[in-house]
Amino acid sequence: MAVLNGLAGVRITICVDGNVLKEYEAENGQIHHEDSAVIAHQEACTITKFIQATTGDSFTINLVVTEPYEMDSPTIVFYIFADGQLIRKPLMSKEAYKNLEWKRVVEGLPAMVDGETSTVLPLKFSAIDSGDDVSKAVIGKHIEAIGNVGEIVVKVYRASLAVKSDVYTPTKFAETNYEAKYHTKAVVKNGQSHGISLGQPRSGKPVEAWSIEKVDGLDFPLAIFKFKYRSRNALKSLLVIPGSPTLEPDSELESDATVRSPIALDPTFGRLATMEEFERQQKEDKEIFMRLHRLSMAPTPQGAPTADKTKSIKSKPKVAMKPEFTVKSEKAAPTTVKRERLDDEGTAAAPVAKKQKSKKLKVTTIIDLTSDDEKDAIMVE
Numbered sequence: 001m002a003v004l005n006g007l008a009g010v011r012i013t014i015c016v017d018g019n020v021l022k023e024y025e026a027e028n029g030q031i032h033h034e035d036s037a038v039i040a041h042q043e044a045c046t047i048t049k050f051i052q053a054t055t056g057d058s059f060t061i062n063l064v065v066t067e068p069y070e071m072d073s074p075t076i077v078f079y080i081f082a083d084g085q086l087i088r089k090p091l092m093s094k095e096a097y098k099n100l101e102w103k104r105v106v107e108g109l110p111a112m113v114d115g116e117t118s119t120v121l122p123l124k125f126s127a128i129d130s131g132d133d134v135s136k137a138v139i140g141k142h143i144e145a146i147g148n149v150g151e152i153v154v155k156v157y158r159a160s161l162a163v164k165s166d167v168y169t170p171t172k173f174a175e176t177n178y179e180a181k182y183h184t185k186a187v188v189k190n191g192q193s194h195g196i197s198l199g200q201p202r203s204g205k206p207v208e209a210w211s212i213e214k215v216d217g218l219d220f221p222l223a224i225f226k227f228k229y230r231s232r233n234a235l236k237s238l239l240v241i242p243g244s245p246t247l248e249p250d251s252e253l254e255s256d257a258t259v260r261s262p263i264a265l266d267p268t269f270g271r272l273a274t275m276e277e278f279e280r281q282q283k284e285d286k287e288i289f290m291r292l293h294r295l296s297m298a299p300t301p302q303g304a305p306t307a308d309k310t311k312s313i314k315s316k317p318k319v320a321m322k323p324e325f326t327v328k329s330e331k332a333a334p335t336t337v338k339r340e341r342l343d344d345e346g347t348a349a350a351p352v353a354k355k356q357k358s359k360k361l362k363v364t365t366i367i368d369l370t371s372d373d374e375k376d377a378i379m380v381e
Contacts, residue, residue, distance in 0.1 A: 004047045004223045009069030012154050012225040013062045014051055015105075021059075024050040024240045026228055038219045046224040050240050053125040053194040053229035060123075061106040061152065063090060071097055073158035073215050076222065080106060081155075082123060082196045084148025087171055091162055091210055109198060110170050110207050120204030125229065126178050126197040134183040142186035149176055149195040152227040158215040168209035173198060191238045193231035 002012050002023060013020045026048040031039045063078055071094050080088040090104045112119040128146065176195035187193070216222075230238065233245040 002047050002049050002225045002227070004045065004225070006045070007069070007156075007223050009066050010156060010223060011064045011066075012227075013064075014152060014227055014229075015060045015062050016054075016057045020062075021051040023227075024235065026050045026226075026240070028226070033219070035219070041220055042224060045221065046226065048226040048228065050235060050238075051227050051229050052232055052235060054231075055125060055127045055194065058122045058124040058199055061088075061154065063102075063104040063106070063154070065092060065097060065102045067100045074161040075159040075212060077157050077159045077212060077214075078104075079155040079157065079221075081151075081153040082173070083151065083176065085173055087123075087173060091159070091212065093162060107204060109173050110204060111201055112170065118204040118207045119201045121173075121201055122199035123196055124199050125194045126176070127194055127231070128176070128178065128182060128187060128192060129180070130182045130184050130187045132184050134181055136183065136185075139183045139185050142182045146176060146182060146186060146192060146195065150190060150192040150228060150230065152196075152229065154225040156222040156225075158222060159212040160215060162210040162212045165209040165211050168207065190228075191230055191234040193234040194229060 004010070015021065028043065028046045028048045031042050031046075033039050033042075061080060065076075075091055075093045077092075078088075078090045079086060080090070087109050088106050090106065092102050092104075096102050108120040108122040110118050111121045128149070134142075175197050178195065178197065230240075232241070235241045236243050236245045
């Protein structure tokens with residue numbers, strides 16, 4: 001849950017089917033304002049998180065205020081923005097917080113208010129279609145059209161005593177055109193993958209209208225909570241979560257705990273199910289290679305190779321392979337010097353009767369260590 005240091009007890013979460021969406025760390029964006037004091041204040045009171053959006057999922061914005069938060073104004077108000085558009089302004093009074101706990105679930109946009117009844121349009125995630133097969137001439141228009149898409153913002157303000165109003169005008173929301181295809185360059189910088197659309201109307205809680213004034217002004221909120229929602233693949237592309245983007249639909253993607261390494265999904269690696277196993281096997285293969293290398297470099301006993309070795313060597317096709325090691329046997333002793341040597345069993349070998357011609361023993365070692373790596377009036381309900 002998004003909790004801002006210095007404002008303990010105030011928590012904002014985005015939920016789907018009552019479950020809080022997992023949050024990932026994100027950097028706060030640059031704040032543009034002519035007053036440096038405003039910039040400094042907002043930088044200090046802003047917290048930004050990434051969340052995963054799944055096409056078609058309806059979501060709610062849950063507001064919670066509990067201890068140890070201490071109210072030092074008659075009311076506090078939450079300005080809620082979806083894709084840059086103000087959709088709700090829930091209000092919490094001191095009276096409502098007398099038990100040191102206040103909760104509100106924002107289910108959507110009020111479409112109609114009639115006394116004790118209201119109609120709400122649920123909020124849901126809708127995918128943005130993009131590609132390179134779109135004229136580059138419209139990139140600027142596309143960037144402008146979806147510049148604020150992909151973000152939910154909640155600004156918290158201290159406010160004056162609320163005065164009830166008899167006038168209430170439902171908020172309007174301009175949806176993104178999801179029938180259009182946007183150029184990849186318009187979405188790639190921020191990794192935008194989804195926007196917010198409105199679902200079918202349903203019954204909601206009664207809505208009342210109140211008027212207030214912000215104690216600290218528009219530019220000095222208590223806190224700013226930002227949620228950048230992206231598809232799982234977009235989060236991977238932005239390096240927010242591990243793994244490479246895939247072609248799988250969001251609804252079929254695995255949870256974080258079950259994401260496998262790309263090697264585990266490649267059948268060419270056979271039984272190597274994880275990166276750890278692959279690295280371990282690679283290390284073992286390297287040790288085998290080094291042992292064979294040392295053996296091939298060891299001096300060969302004097303004399304000709306045995307009949308079995310000779311037969312084995314001759315039976316191999318003479319094909320150039322790497323790595324290749326060639327070891328020459330030492331020269332046999334001259335015929336004029338009689339000496340004895342110990343054979344493999346430790347017994348004395350027969351004296352060398354005459355000078356023998358030096359023989360070459362070619363040892364060819366084949367070790368495959370390669371892998372396929374090319375690869376924003378106040379309302380209370």
